[in-house]
Structure formats: C-alpha cells, structure tokens
Amino acid sequence: MSQRRVAITGLGLVSPYGGDLADFFTRLCAGESAVGYLLTDDVPRPLSMPFVSCPAFDPDAVLGKPLASMMDRFAQFAMAAAFSAWDDAGLPRKDEGENRDDWGVAWGTALGGTMAYEKGYRELWQKGRERLSPLTVLLGMNSSANAHISIQLGLGGVSMSHTVACASSAIAIGEAFRRVRSGEATVMLTGGSDVPQAYGVARAWEALRVMAPGDADTSATACRPFSADRHGLVLGEGGAALVLEDWDHAVARGARIHGEIVGYGTTCDHTHLVRPEAEGQIRAIELTLADAGLGAADIDYVNAHGTATAEGDPVEVAALTAVFGERAASLPVSATKSMHGHLLGGSAAIEAIVTVLALRDGSIPPTAHLGTLDPACAGVDHVTTARHGQPLRAALSNSFAFGGSNAVLAFRAIDL
Amino acid sequence: MESIGLIRDFLKDRLGVEPENVVPGAVLAELGVDSLMMLELMFEFEDRFGIKLSRDIKTPRTVGEMVSLMDGLIAQSKS
Numbered sequence: 089m090s091q092r093r094v095a096i097t098g099l100g101l102v103s104p105y106g107g108d109l110a111d112f113f114t115r116l117c118a119g120e121s122a123v124g125y126l127l128t129d130d131v132p133r134p135l136s137m138p139f140v141s142c143p144a145f146d147p148d149a150v151l152g153k154p155l156a157s158m159m160d161r162f163a164q165f166a167m168a169a170a171f172s173a174w175d176d177a178g179l180p181r182k183d184e185g186e187n188r189d190d191w192g193v194a195w196g197t198a199l200g201g202t203m204a205y206e207k208g209y210r211e212l213w214q215k216g217r218e219r220l221s222p223l224t225v226l227l228g229m230n231s232s233a234n235a236h237i238s239i240q241l242g243l244g245g246v247s248m249s250h251t252v253a254c255a256s257s258a259i260a261i262g263e264a265f266r267r268v269r270s271g272e273a274t275v276m277l278t279g280g281s282d283v284p285q286a287y288g289v290a291r292a293w294e295a296l297r298v299m300a301p302g303d304a305d306t307s308a309t310a311c312r313p314f315s316a317d318r319h320g321l322v323l324g325e326g327g328a329a330l331v332l333e334d335w336d337h338a339v340a341r342g343a344r345i346h347g348e349i350v351g352y353g354t355t356c357d358h359t360h361l362v363r364p365e366a367e368g369q370i371r372a373i374e375l376t377l378a379d380a381g382l383g384a385a386d387i388d389y390v391n392a393h394g395t396a397t398a399e400g401d402p403v404e405v406a407a408l409t410a411v412f413g414e415r416a417a418s419l420p421v422s423a424t425k426s427m428h429g430h431l432l433g434g435s436a437a438i439e440a441i442v443t444v445l446a447l448r449d450g451s452i453p454p455t456a457h458l459g460t461l462d463p464a465c466a467g468v469d470h471v472t473t474a475r476h477g478q479p480l481r482a483a484l485s486n487s488f489a490f491g492g493s494n495a496v497l498a499f500r501a502i503d504l
Numbered sequence: 505m506e507s508i509g510l511i512r513d514f515l516k517d518r519l520g521v522e523p524e525n526v527v528p529g530a531v532l533a534e535l536g537v538d539s540l541m542m543l544e545l546m547f548e549f550e551d552r553f554g555i556k557l558s559r560d561i562k563t564p565r566t567v568g569e570m571v572s573l574m575d576g577l578i579a580q581s582k583s
Binding site for chain 1: 520540
C-alpha cells in the first residue's frame with residue numbers, strides 16, 4: 089500500500105504562561121521560564137519545589153462545568169488542548185456530514201488520573217469516610233482522556249492511551265503518525281498530558297534525587313540542561329495536542345499546514361530502568377532518520393530530551409555526536425524543558441509543538457540558563473539564545489524515558 | 505423537603521440546570537441525568553443524609569419519584 093504524507097494541521101496546548109500558542113512560542117524564544125515555586129499545605133510536610141503550574145487554566149470556563157466535573161485534571165488538560173488543536177485545524181467539533189469512523193485518538197500519559205485516586209485515599213484514610221464517589225473509576229483511568237476526546241469530537245476510529253513514562257506522548261504521536269501514513273486513519277488527534285503534583289507522586293520523585301532544588305527566588309532558573317551546575321529536572325503540569333491529517337485530505341479542504349511529520353523510531357535500551365545508554369538512543373535516532381528518508385545532513389535542529397539530570401544529558405549528547413559525526417558540532421540543539429518543565433507524559437507533545445513551530449517560523453528557542461557548559465555535554469551546537477530567520481528544513485524531537493524506552497520523531501518544514 | 509433541595513443543588517452544579525426546572529413532574533433523564541449521573545446523585549444522598557441505598561433499588565424516573573424515595577429512606581434512618 090502506498091504511504092500517505094502526514095500533515096500537521098492543528099496545534100493546541102494549555103500554556104503555563106496563560107496565553108495562546110503564539111504567546112507560548114514567543115516567550116520560549118525569549119528564554120522566559122515558566123517555572124515557579126510550588127508550596128502546598130500538605131501534612132505532614134508540605135511540597136516545596138520548583139514546579140510548572142498552569143494557574144490561569146479554568147476547566148469550568150474552557151470545558152463547561154458538566155464536562156469538567158467528569159474529568160480528572162489530566163483529562164481536563166487533554167480535552168482543552170484537544171479542543172484548541174481541533175479549532176486550530178479548522179475542523180468542526182461535531183462532524184457535519186463527513187464520516188469520522190476512521191478518525192482516532194492516541195493520547196500519552198504517564199500518570200493518568202492519579203489525582204482522582206489520591207483524593208480517594210485522602211477521603212478514606214484522612215477523613216475517615218467509608219465510600220468514594222462512583223465517578224472515581226472513570227476519572228482515574230488512563231484512557232479517560234482519549235475516551236472523552238473521541239466522544240466530544242465524534243471520532244469513531246481507534247481511541248487509545250500510551251503509558252511509557254517520559255516518552256508516553258512521543259510514542260502516542262508516533263503511533264498516530266503511522267496510522268495516518270498507512271491510510272488506516274484519515275485524521276488522528278494525538279498528544280499528551282500529565283499532572284504530577286499528587287502528593288504521593290511528587291514525594292516519590294523527590295526520593296529519586298533527580299529533582300532540582302529551588303525556592304521562591306531561585307525556582308525560575310532551577311532547570312539548567314547541559315549546564316555544569318545543573319541539579320536535575322523540574323516537574324510540571326499541562327497538556328499539548330496535535331492534529332495529524334492525511335495530506336491530501338488536508339489540502340482538499342484547504343487546511344493550513346504547519347508542517348509535516350515524516351519519521352518515528354522507538355527502541356529500548358534493555359539494560360537498566362533509570363541509567364540511559366547511548367546505544368539504545370543511537371538506534372532510535374537512526375531508525376527515525378531511516379523512517380523519514382532523511383540523512384544526518386538534512387537535520388537543522390534537535391529538540392533534546394534534556395532533562396538536566398546528571399546522568400541523562402551527557403548520554404544524549406554522546407548519542408547525537410555518534411549519529412551526526414562531523415555534522416554534530418554544527419547541529420543546533422536546545423532543551424526547552426529549561427522553561428516549560430518536564431510534563432512527564434505530556435513532555436514529548438509540548439516539545440513536538442515547539443519543534444514544529446521552530447521549523448514553521450524559522451526560529452530556534454534556546455536552552456535557558458545555560459551559563460557554563462558541562463564539558464561532558466560538549467560536541468553539539470548548544471543554542472543558548474534564540475536564533476531567528478533560520479532556514480530550517482527538518483528537525484528531530486528526542487524522548488528518552490525511564491525504563492530505557494526511547495522515541496524520536498522527525499518533522500519537516502513545508503515550502504522549503 | 506431536604507431531598508428536592510439536594511437535587512436542585514446537584515443539577516445546578518453538575519449540569520447547569522436552573523432550579524425552577526427541577527419540579528416533581530420533571531423526568532430526570534430529560535434534565536440530563538444519565539445512568540452515571542444517577543449513580544453520583546444517589547451517592548450524594550447517601551453521603552449527605554447518612555443513608556444506605558440497597559443495590560436492587562428501583563431507579564426513580566422523575567424528580568418527584570426520587571424525592572419520595574429519598575424522603576422515605578431519610579425518615580426511616582431517623583426513626
């Protein structure tokens with residue numbers, strides 16, 4: 089069967105800055121951090137950490153109270169991002185005569201409705217209650233996000249969720265891409281969302297000793313990928329969505345095309361749960377380039393996984409230098425987690441959007457707060473302030489997860 | 505009478521139904537109460553009034569039927 093080209097016709101997110109997509113990208117290019125300081129009133133010890141919140145997000149206003157009350161916060165982010173991407177694609181929310189039986193959803197989430205279950209535990213163990221709302225199951229299940237999206241947009245094809253830690257939405261997007269490319273689906277709504285501030289979840293992450301410290305004054309610059317003085321990652325909440333569409337279908341309806349998704353590769357290190365291996369990442373990048381029919385010389389930007397952990401950053405750079413060889417030294421790389429944080433299952437989706445916008449607008453957002461480069465992370469062209477007016481042809485977005493799962497997406501600019 | 509108040513508050517909060525439309529003759533399904541919302545509404549009653557609804561309870565069709573059912577159970581629980 090001949091392969092279809094896959095257009096990206098819709099982009100949507102819940103921005104931690106509170107504005108729209110254009111505002112989000114402008115602030116990223118300005119190097120503006122969305123990282124704030126989270127201080128809760130939890131007992132016995134409050135959460136106190138750098139964190140990316142979306143305080144301006146009002147689910148009742150965006151979704152309507154009846155719908156919002158049927159969802160855990162991660163699904164509210166998913167639905168809001170999906171509506172935004174769908175509107176951006178110029179598609180009507182209810183099908184107007186066009187059959188959507190092969191249109192689907194592939195959503196990424198690492199944690200799913202953890203908040204709903206945590207609320208349940210609090211009710212039972214802290215408040216001494218004996219029963220829980222019957223909605224708890226429906227709020228808590230990981231597939232609630234994709235299910236709500238399918239219902240709201242009238243999509244009759246596959247509706248699934250992918251849980252692969254920090255690569256969840258990269259794999260969701262990749263699997264969605266394959267379905268459109270093969271002709272199985274005309275349109276796929278894809279992306280990811282997560283809400284990592286459940287008390288038990290955030291405490292567990294702290295225990296791993298991979299979280300950057302920070303207080304009210306220092307949180308904004310707490311996440312410093314590739315920097316000699318990096319101290320770890322910063323978690324964040326949020327959601328981001330993309331509409332992937334059969335190219336001919338998009339052209340026929342006169343849709344605006346932001347960019348093209350052209351490749352996807354995924355591998356497993358199969359060595360260790362948390363210690364990444366360059367070899368597995370190299371295979372994922374090479375698979376993606378081959379899948380896209382691109383060579384190393386065609387790539388003009390890499391949005392790195394770049395979480396700012398001691399172990400992860402140098403391994404990623406080692407993988408890039410191995411794949412790109414002589415080209416590596418002039419290969420622009422940035423880690424935008426320095427500003428939007430690590431959304432776990434939502435990370436790859438927000439970074440896919442950043443990569444598509446970089447290609448579309450010819451602007452590379454920086455790795456923020458990268459003062460002194462760690463010599464162990466040298467070997468690529470680290471972008472530390474935004475570069476505009478760049479004739480970018482193709483770009484990669486890396487996602488390398490706990491568990492050793494690696495997923496890489498390749499995108500191409502149009503009109504170049 | 506407490507029952508109708510709870511139903512009105514619940515439907516206003518969850519479905520945006522105006523309280524004046526929540527009258528004894530109104531059919532719950534037509535107000536937007538599906539099977540899931542019915543479970544949640546029954547849970548609210550159990551929670552608020554400390555009553556226990558048996559599993560084989562007949563699902564009320566109208567607001568009036570629900571009020572009679574709940575008022576009866578609440579009265580029983582107090583006696």
